[in-house]
Amino acid sequence: MNNKPKIGVYVCHCGINIAKTVDVNTVTEFASHLPNVKVARNYSYMCSDPGQLLIREDIKNEGLNRVVVASCSPRMHELTFRKTLAEAGLNPYYLEMANIREQCSWVHEEGERATGKAKKLVAAAVSKVRLLEPLQEKEVDVEPATLIIGGGIAGIQAALDIANAGFKVYLVEKTPSVGGRMSQLDKTFPTLDCSACILTPKMVDVASHPNIELFTYSQVEEVSGFVGNFQVKVRKKARYVDVDKCTGCGACAQECRLSGRIPSEFDVGMGKRAAIYLPFPQAVPAKYTIDSQRCLFLTRGKCGKSPKCVDACAAGAINFEQKDEIAEFKVGAIIVATGFDVFDASRKPEYGYNDYVNVITSLELERLVSASGPTGGSVMIGTGEDASVPREIAFIKCVGSRDKSVGNEYCSRVCCMYTAKLAHLVEEKIPGANVRVYYMDVRAFGKGFEEFYDRVRREGIRYIRGNPSEIFKRGDKLVIKVENTLTSTPMEDEVDLVVLGVGLEPRKDAREIIDLLRLSQSADRFFLEAHPKLAPVDTATDGVFLAGCAQGPKDIPDTVAQAKGAASSALVLLSSGRVKVQAQISFVNEATCRGCGFCVEICPYGAIELVTVNRMGHQVSVARVNEALCKGCGACAAGCLSGSVQQKSFMDRQILPQIAVLGGMR
Amino acid sequence: MKEQFEPNVVAFLCNWCSYAGADLAGTSRIQYPSNLNVIRVMCSGRVNPLFVVNALQQGADGVLISGCHPGDCHYMEGNFYARRRFALMKELLEYVGVDARRFNMSWVSASEGSKWKDVVQGVVEKAKEAGPFEQFRRNKINW
Numbered sequence: 001m002n003n004k005p006k007i008g009v010y011v012c013h014c015g016i017n018i019a020k021t022v023d024v025n026t027v028t029e030f031a032s033h034l035p036n037v038k039v040a041r042n043y044s045y046m047c048s049d050p051g052q053l054l055i056r057e058d059i060k061n062e063g064l065n066r067v068v069v070a071s072c073s074p075r076m077h078e079l080t081f082r083k084t085l086a087e088a089g090l091n092p093y094y095l096e097m098a099n100i101r102e103q104c105s106w107v108h109e110e111g112e113r114a115t116g117k118a119k120k121l122v123a124a125a126v127s128k129v130r131l132l133e134p135l136q137e138k139e140v141d142v143e144p145a146t147l148i149i150g151g152g153i154a155g156i157q158a159a160l161d162i163a164n165a166g167f168k169v170y171l172v173e174k175t176p177s178v179g180g181r182m183s184q185l186d187k188t189f190p191t192l193d194c195s196a197c198i199l200t201p202k203m204v205d206v207a208s209h210p211n212i213e214l215f216t217y218s219q220v221e222e223v224s225g226f227v228g229n230f231q232v233k234v235r236k237k238a239r240y241v242d243v244d245k246c247t248g249c250g251a252c253a254q255e256c257r258l259s260g261r262i263p264s265e266f267d268v269g270m271g272k273r274a275a276i277y278l279p280f281p282q283a284v285p286a287k288y289t290i291d292s293q294r295c296l297f298l299t300r301g302k303c304g305k306s307p308k309c310v311d312a313c314a315a316g317a318i319n320f321e322q323k324d325e326i327a328e329f330k331v332g333a334i335i336v337a338t339g340f341d342v343f344d345a346s347r348k349p350e351y352g353y354n355d356y357v358n359v360i361t362s363l364e365l366e367r368l369v370s371a372s373g374p375t376g377g378s379v380m381i382g383t384g385e386d387a388s389v390p391r392e393i394a395f396i397k398c399v400g401s402r403d404k405s406v407g408n409e410y411c412s413r414v415c416c417m418y419t420a421k422l423a424h425l426v427e428e429k430i431p432g433a434n435v436r437v438y439y440m441d442v443r444a445f446g447k448g449f450e451e452f453y454d455r456v457r458r459e460g461i462r463y464i465r466g467n468p469s470e471i472f473k474r475g476d477k478l479v480i481k482v483e484n485t486l487t488s489t490p491m492e493d494e495v496d497l498v499v500l501g502v503g504l505e506p507r508k509d510a511r512e513i514i515d516l517l518r519l520s521q522s523a524d525r526f527f528l529e530a531h532p533k534l535a536p537v538d539t540a541t542d543g544v545f546l547a548g549c550a551q552g553p554k555d556i557p558d559t560v561a562q563a564k565g566a567a568s569s570a571l572v573l574l575s576s577g578r579v580k581v582q583a584q585i586s587f588v589n590e591a592t593c594r595g596c597g598f599c600v601e602i603c604p605y606g607a608i609e610l611v612t613v614n615r616m617g618h619q620v621s622v623a624r625v626n627e628a629l630c631k632g633c634g635a636c637a638a639g640c641l642s643g644s645v646q647q648k649s650f651m652d653r654q655i656l657p658q659i660a661v662l663g664g665m666r
Numbered sequence: 667m668k669e670q671f672e673p674n675v676v677a678f679l680c681n682w683c684s685y686a687g688a689d690l691a692g693t694s695r696i697q698y699p700s701n702l703n704v705i706r707v708m709c710s711g712r713v714n715p716l717f718v719v720n721a722l723q724q725g726a727d728g729v730l731i732s733g734c735h736p737g738d739c740h741y742m743e744g745n746f747y748a749r750r751r752f753a754l755m756k757e758l759l760e761y762v763g764v765d766a767r768r769f770n771m772s773w774v775s776a777s778e779g780s781k782w783k784d785v786v787q788g789v790v791e792k793a794k795e796a797g798p799f800e801q802f803r804r805n806k807i808n809w
Contacts (some may be wrong), residue, residue, distance in 0.1 A: 073689045075681070075704065102692030113700040120703055303719050323792055406767060520683065520741055523777040540776075583707065604742040633741035634712030638751070650707055652714065659717060662676045662703040663724030 005130040006037040008056060008064040009122060010069035012046035015103055019044075021105040021114040027070065030119045034126045038062055046071050049481040054085040059088040064128045069186075070098035070122045071527055091134035093583065093649060095332075098125040100170070107276050109558035112525050119452035127657035135583040135648055140628065142228035142332035142579050144168065149220055149513065150337035152180020153556060154548025154563040156202050158335050161567035163211035166237060170329060172215045172234055177283035180339055184266060184363065186370035187423040188556055190452030196282060196372070200608055203284040215327065217289055223452050223516050226631065227543030228332045228579040240290035240298070241276070241489050245317035248286035252309035252318065254501045257277035262294050264374075267367045271374030276309050276318075281372060290318070332579075334545050336527065337563065338513055340549035343400025343502040351399065352471045357382055358390070358478060359471060359498045361399075362418060369425045379429050381497055393426055395419045395437040396468055401503030402440065412503035412522045412553040416443045419501045420456045427459055436462040436493070438482060446555065446638060468489075470500060506552040517544050521535040526552045537566040543579075545569050584632040584649040586637060589625045598638035603630050608645075673727035673793035675702040678717065680710045680745070683734035683775045690779035698783040699790045702730065709733070711744025715755040718769060723802045726794030728768045732785065735773040747775070767792035768799060 007054035009031040013019035024042040032040035039058050041049050046069055058064050067090070069081050074097040078328055082092035098121040108114040144164050148155045151173030159169045171178070174251040182188075183203075185195040207214055215234055222233035253259060256274035263269040266280045275295040276288050290298065290309075297303035297320060310318045345353035345361050353359050358381045360368075367373040368380065380387040399418055401412040416439075423435045442463065457463060467481040475496040484491055506525040512529075513519060518541050520528040527550050537545045547566040548559040573579060588599075590613060600608045600623060607629035610621045623645060634647035684708050691698065702755040707713060710733025718729045731752055733745035751770045760766050770792065773783045 073685075074685060097705070099689075099706075102689040104692075104700075106695055107698055109697060110700070117700045117703065124703070124705070138775070159795060165702040305770070340792070417798060498737035514738070518735075518738075518742065520740075520776050522740060528776060581792040602747065604744070631741060633709035633744045634707060635741065635744045635747050638712050639747070647712060650712060653706070655705065655717060656720060658705050659676060659721045659726075660724045662705065663674065663721045663726035666675065666725075 003065070005066050006038040006044045006062065006064050006068040007036050007068060008055065008058050008062065008130060009034070009040040009068045009070065009126065009426055010051075011042035011122070012051070012069065012101075013042060013044045014071060015044065018071070018101050018105045021109060021111050022100055022118045023111065023115045026115055027100075027122060027147060028124040030134055031068075031070075031122050031126065034123055034450045036066075036130050037126060038064060038393070045361070047077050047080055052081075055081070055084050056088040059085070059090055064089065064130065066094050068096050068098060068122065068125045070118065070125065072101040073099045073103070084606055092346070093135040094129070094132055096125040096129040096132065098122045098350065100527065101231070115250065120662055124658040124661040124664060127661045128654050131651075131654045131657065132649060137580045137583045138434075138627065139578045140228055140581055141243070142577050143230070143330045144572055144574050144577070145170065145331040146335060146574065147172065147220070147230065147232050147331040148334045148337060150339055150548070150550070151178035151206070151214075152337060152339045152548060153182040153199065153202075154337035154339070154550075154559045155180070155335070155631065156206050157560050157563035158337060158547050158567040159206055159212050160202065160209065161564055162570060163209045165571050165575070167211065167571070168221040169212045170215065170221050170234070170331065171212055172218050174217070174219055175279060176217045176287075177241070177279045177285070178206055178214070178216060179282070179284065180554060183280060183282070184268070184366060185372070185652040186366055187425060190446075191416040191422070193390050200282045200284075202565050203282070207284045214285070216285060220516060221326070223334065225330075228573065230331050230334060230543065232329055232331055233326045236325040236327060237323050238292070238554070239287070239316065240292065240295070240320055240322050241288050242317045242319050243273070243287045245315045246287045247315050247317075248278065248288065249314075250278065250288070251312040251314070252280070252288055254436040255308040255312040256294060257303060257308060258294060262291065267374050268364050270364055270367050318441070325517070330484055333545065333573050334517065335545045335547055335566045335570060336513060336517065336550050337547040337566070337633045338507055338510070338550045340553065341507050343406075343505050345399060345502055347406050348399055348500075350470050351396065351468070351498070353500060356473060357428070358496060359500065361500050361502045362415070362422060363427075363502065369429060377429070377589060379426055387452075387518065388496075389430060389511055391430070391433055391437045391495045392495040394493060394495045395423055395431055395435070395499045395501055397437065397439045397501040398467070399500040399502045400505065408503060408505065408524070410553070411443065413443075414553060414555050415503060416503040417452070417555065419451055420453050422499065423461045424456050424459060427461060436464055438466055438480070440465070440467055495666050505523050507550070512600065517541055519544070522552075524552065526550065526638070537562055537569055543573060551609050566590070567606070581628070582632045584647065585627055586625050586630045586634065586645055586647045588625055589644045589646070590622045591644050594642060595623065596641065597623070598639050598641065599623050599645045602635050602639045604633070605631055607631070671794060671798060672686065673701050673790060673798075675722040675730060675789055675793050676726040677702050677704045677730040677732065677789075678707055678710065678713045679704050680733040680740070681708045682740035683738065684710070684732035684772075684782070686772040686776035687778045687782045690776065691782045695780045696779055696783045698786040701790045701793070708775065709741045709744035710748035711741065712749055715741055715751050718755060718801070721761075722764070722799060723789040724756050724766070725803060727796065727799045728770070728789055730770045730785070730789045732772045732774050735775055737759070758772075764801065765796040767796040779807065792808065
């Protein structure tokens with residue numbers, strides 16, 4: 001085959017997105033005179049069917065063997081046009097894109113300059129495409145299993161969907177029980193379903209499903225490999241309780257010397273637990289765990305004459321000798337469902353969360369109204385004999401959301417509705433209570449939300465538009481200072497209880513996951529999806545998907561929907577059984593390689609090794625790339641002293657012409 | 667005369683962070699000077715110091731290398747290599763008398779569209795101050 005480049009250049013109008021600023025006819029005319037260009041055309045939408053047909057026809061009729069598409073970002077449509085080339089029988093890697101939309105027409109209003117830049121970008125693409133080489137895409141088998149990190153409702157739902165489709169799931173949860181934040185909620189808006197009633201059956205399913213291997217109180221330590229073939233290392237932290245023997249009777253916790261003295265994480269510190277504990281009554285697995293930070297025996301080596309839990313346990317399940325265990329397995333896909341943290345209300349000191357016992361967060365109220373909570377479901381201020389029932393109750397919304405002063409510009413999306421729900425529940429639990437809500441805006445956007453908000457207002461809950469500036473104590477009342485922004489009147493409101501509607505934040509330990517999986521964060525510090533519209537569950541790392549609030553604040557229905565999306569994306573991989581791996585990888589010219597091993601040291605993936613070859617009767621060592629391990633970063637190519645290591649499609653001799661054009665063209 | 671000088675800057679952007687950040691600037695319609703042209707590489711670690719010298723030889727008045735923030739590299743450590751190479755090369759180029767305002771490095775993440783604008787403005791401004799670069803100039807483009 002004659003491999004003399006015959007290039008087709010296709011300039012896209014993108015409707016008016018490009019054509020409005022860039023003179024596409026001038027660019028096309030300019031392109032037609034560039035070296036080796038056989039055809040140059042422009043069209044309103046290159047990515048449309050007729051646009052792609054144009055390319056395919058030209059490949060067939062004009063004998064094109066290289067294609068340049070000047071349109072949007074290659075991150076948008078490179079795959080589309082690669083497919084077009086392949087359909088016309090051309091190697092898909094004979095394509096180069098010139099980004100004249102995102103990095104030209106959209107950022108330069110001035111037409112002449114934009115056109116000039118577009119010409120340069122097209123010329124650079126033409127200079128590169130001439131030198132591109134055909135690449136073969138290799139396929140590898142996909143390990144038919146999925147790792148799911150996080151056992152909240154997102155992780156649970158995704159695990160069940162994948163397991164029901166017949167694939168193995170490893171579900172890893174950091175805390176001793178699955179259930180996540182949803183298990184802490186009492187009722188869910190807007191239907192007022194009992195949260196536990198709809199969640200616990202799913203928790204039990206996850207634990208008993210034959211295709212799901214559940215790791216609670218465990219952490220993912222290491223992930224290596226690539227899409228379809230990840231190697232995972234999980235640390236199962238020592239519970240100091242033999243889970244096979246533990247019956248979950250709870251005798252140990254009753255006897256524990258620290259019983260009722262350690263703030264319960266599940267009850268957000270409102271209730272107390274022992275050093276050996278079950279996070280909450282419906283916990284799955286219903287196995288006790290010893291808090292190694294608190295347990296007297298584990299921290300001081302001594303607990304009275306002998307640890308009381310050991311004496312109490314009839315099953316003999318307690319084992320202080322237990323060690324962490326490491327489990328290793330392979331998976332084809334990974335779903336990150338690590339959830340969120342609630343905003344720490346003490347970061348808004350003007351609301352006095354740290355100072356007054358009767359300023360609480362919405363999650364704390366959630367535990368108070370819950371029948372399984374520390375007060376058995378009654379709303380009380382304080383504990384013991386001093387406890388009193390509040391009459392005047394105020395909710396403050398947007399605490400830690402839509403607030404640049406704490407670095408959270410985003411809306412947490414659930415606070416409007418959970419406030420309405422909690423206001424309703426409080427009204428129900430304390431007949432005759434006066435409940436008001438201070439708000440900036442009410443965002444009741446979901447199915448049934450507006451109706452619920454309406455219902456709550458009809459029940460007598462007052463909504464006052466204003467963002468309180470300060471809360472202080474006067475006598476035994478709290479005073480809220482606020483300006484009613486609808487009537488422009490400053491006011492002071494005396495109440496018994498203030499509930500702060502705290503927002504959702506990225507988890508404090510998000511860094512661990514970022515380091516593990518090379519994820520990016522968006523501006524709000526939640527994990528970044530591959531595309532905000534069209535790839536909302538994918539990430540930049542192939543085979544890694546997002547579900548739930550790890551990606552951004554969302555309510556339970558949205559979380560479940562996204563979890564199902566992530567599960568289906570993982571299933572696409574698993575059920576096809578094969579995945580294409582990166583073709584633009586490194587290779588070594590063994591004839592010029594001097595075997596210094598620089599590239600071996602540089603490679604972050606250990607994908608290059610030195611091997612001994614026979615060169616004209618001499619045994620010499622040269623570098624060799626393991627194609628399955630290479631991810632195509634090109635760090636080795638930049639480090640090679642002799643230019644023997646090169647990255648396919650990003651070879652020195654392919655990039656230098658681009659530099660020549662962009663540097664030299666005025 | 668000096669005011670009319672429009673510098674020409676060649677930029678090397680990693681695919682995952684900076685190129686995506688520049689795309690986001692476009693999607694958000696953030697306006698910035700058109701003097702900078704981008705070459706996409708998969709990782710800033712791919713940028714051979716030779717590329718920078720070559721760009722200056724070919725007629726660029728300034729060069730920018732931009733990658734993921736330290737610790738966020740899609741390939742784990744490519745941006746650290748880029749940083750190390752850049753630091754060494756910067757010393758060398760300064761030694762041979764090239765104005766340090768001509769070569770720049772930045773970290774721009776996929777969500778930092780407005781930071782990308784600031785970076786471009788800064789780089790172009792500095793190249794403008796440094797004036798046309800003739801020192802390394804080759805007489806003709808050799809491709």
